[in-house]
Amino acid sequence: MIKFILKRLGISFLVLLGGSLLMFYLTVSSGDPLQDYYESNDPNRDQIIASITQRLMLDQPWIARYWDWLTGVAGCIGPGVCDLGQNINGVEVGSLLGNAAVSTLRLVTLATVLAILVGITVGIVTAIRQYSGFDYVVTFLTFLFFSLPVFWAAVLLKEFGAIRYNDWIADPQISSVQAIVIGVVLAVILQAVLGGSWRRRLVTAGVTAVFVFAALTYFTSVGWWRAPALGIGIVAVVAIAAAVGLTAIFAGLGNRRVLYSTLTTVGVGLVAYYAVGPLLAEPNLLILLLLLAITIVVSLASGYFWGGYSSRRTAMGLSAVTGVIMGLLILLDRIVYAWAGFLGLKSRPISTIGSNTPNFRGDYWETILDNGTQLLLPTVLLTLISIASYSRYTRASMLETMNQDFVRTARSKGLSERVVIVKHAFRNALIPITTIVAFDFAALIGGAVITETVFGWKGMGELFRTGLDAVDPAPVMAFFLVTGLAAIVMNMLADIAYAFLDPRIRR
Structure with missing residues (x-):
């Protein structure tokens, strides 16, 4: 497996090197960065042209400029100084890339996770209920979402998801x-x-x-819409439903040890709802990570105690998932409770432009709400587009797998339909889906160029677009570097996932 990974890394490096060479050549050949200055009447025109010529090495052949960029990038992974160059205005691209990458990866990662969870779930249900009314409706919606022009869907979201909602929330x-x-x-x-x-x-x-x-x-x-709250009751009901549902799907309700383990985790979480209240009044990231670690440890302990010899592994896994869900519900309760204060600071909560509100002054949870509402519309847009492909590929893969001989054999042995689908069909159907996830993540970064332009995000899309408009290779190459590395990393994770899903690949 290690030899296979090293071989893939070597091939990926050569592909990245060749792609960067082609991208650099196409960028510098797309126009003249000094065209606007040649037509300028600025008295300092000649000095500006000379400065840009020196900064971008315009008096050198393109291959020499590429080699200079490549040696600067090599310093980021080896001995030397990491230098991604300067843009046409003399600003270090490294500093621009840091802020842009954080903004875009935050958007793309969340959209990918949501699309995977929703898309795969919908794909499984439609495969199980093939040719039903639900299957036809989902098929229609997925093709609709997949064919929607991104810019047009973004405008619709801004109109109905932001402008009209903001008008309604003033007097809901x-x-x-x-x-x-x-x-x-x-x-x-x-x-x-x-x-x-x-x-x-x-x-x-x-x-x-x-x-x-x-x-x-x-x-x-x-008046719940302006001053909402979940409370211990709703948190308890949703958490118990999640515990019972996870047990029913992955272990069966007849496995009492696993059921008791997940319900015990919910009970501990309800006690923690009050115990950690003071810590969650004004927390920070370190406190939340510490609470997450404690949650996982306690959940694993519950699964270990209840699981017994035969079900311990399953009980520990489902208890950990239940514990994480319980923790997220407690955080959601805090965020919902902060909505009233957030509306007092920002009367029109859903923004259509930008990734954050300038000079926003709120507490921790109000700041979370501000970042979340800014993230909402572009995330929904990218998620809807990705859900379409995930659900269709999952459906097709599940249908193909469920017609295989080993699935029919499992049914003939008297296994329940739940075991046949979850432990036999679904695991084998995940192999082609894993490939789609790897490619889709990098594709979403590229697709975020249009999304970020419509929603006014200062991310990788703007970095790429402004660099291309100015015939400035350094920002364009920075975009390519992040996108290419993301594609390599995701494909490597897909290879590792293959080995986990199908042990034969490890050989």
């Missing part, structure tokens, strides 16, 4: 007619997802419509 009201319509729409969707006989579908739709109507009416009457 949901009439009885609107509540009924929302309840009916959600009822139709949920009964289609859950399926079953017509009687079961009608019961599901009726209960959903009544519940949604009652909840929306209650929230509007008490």
Whole structure:
């Protein structure tokens, strides 16, 4: 395996080297960076031209300029000084790249994680319920999202997800007619997802419509939209549902040891809801990471205690996941509670431009809300586009795997459908999906150029675009360097995941 990884690293290095050479040549050949200065009437024109010529080495052949850039980059991975060059204005590209990479990777990483979780889940459900009404609806929506022009979808999100929402939140009201319509729409969707006989579908739709109507009416009457809160009750219900659901999917409710282990983790989390309250009043990143580590340790201990000899590994894994979900719910409760104060500082909470609010003065949780609302629209856009591909590939891979001989053999041995799907079909179906994840991450960074332009983000997209417009190779090459390294790292992680999913690959 180590030999295979080293070989892949060598090949990836050669590909990156050749790609950087081609990118540099295309950039410097796309125009003249001094064109605007030749037509300028500025009295200092000649001095400016001479300065830019010296800074960008315009009096040298392009291959000499490329070698100068390459030796500067080599200092970043070996002995020497890391030098990514200067842009046309004399600013160090390294400092620009640091801020831009953090902004873009924050956006792309979150969008990728959400797309994987939602897309794979939807793909599995549609594969299990092939040719159902739910499958047809999801197929239509995925092709719609996949074919949407990014810039047009971004404009729609800004209009309905930001401008109109900001107008509504100033005086949030949901009439009885609107509540009924929302309840009916959600009822139709949920009964289609859950399926079953017509009687079961009608019961599901009726209960959903009544519940949604009652909840929306209650929230509007008490002013919940501007001063929301979850509370220990909602946190407990969601956490218990997650514990029971994870156990049912991955271990089966008949495995009492695993069920008791996840429920014990939820119980400890409910105690921690009050115990860590003072620490979460005004925390920092170090405190949150420490609490996360404690959560995982306690969850693993619960799984170890309850699991016994036969189920210990499963119990520890599911308890750890349940503990993380419980911790996220507690943090979500704090963030939701801070919404009222956030609206007092920022009356129009969803921004359409920029990655943060200049001169924002709020506490820790209000700052989290500010960063989150700035991240919301571009993340939703990139996630919707990626969900389409993930769900279709997952569906196709699951259908192909479920028709294999080993799956039929597993069914003939009397294994439950849950075991057949989770432990046999799904694991083998993940192998081609892993390849898509590796390529999609790097592709999202490239696609973020348009998204960041529409939403006014100061990220890698702007760095690439401004460098290309100015025929300035240093920012363009910095963008290529991050994107290329991301592609190499993600492909290497995919290779390691292959070995984990299919032990035959390790040989």
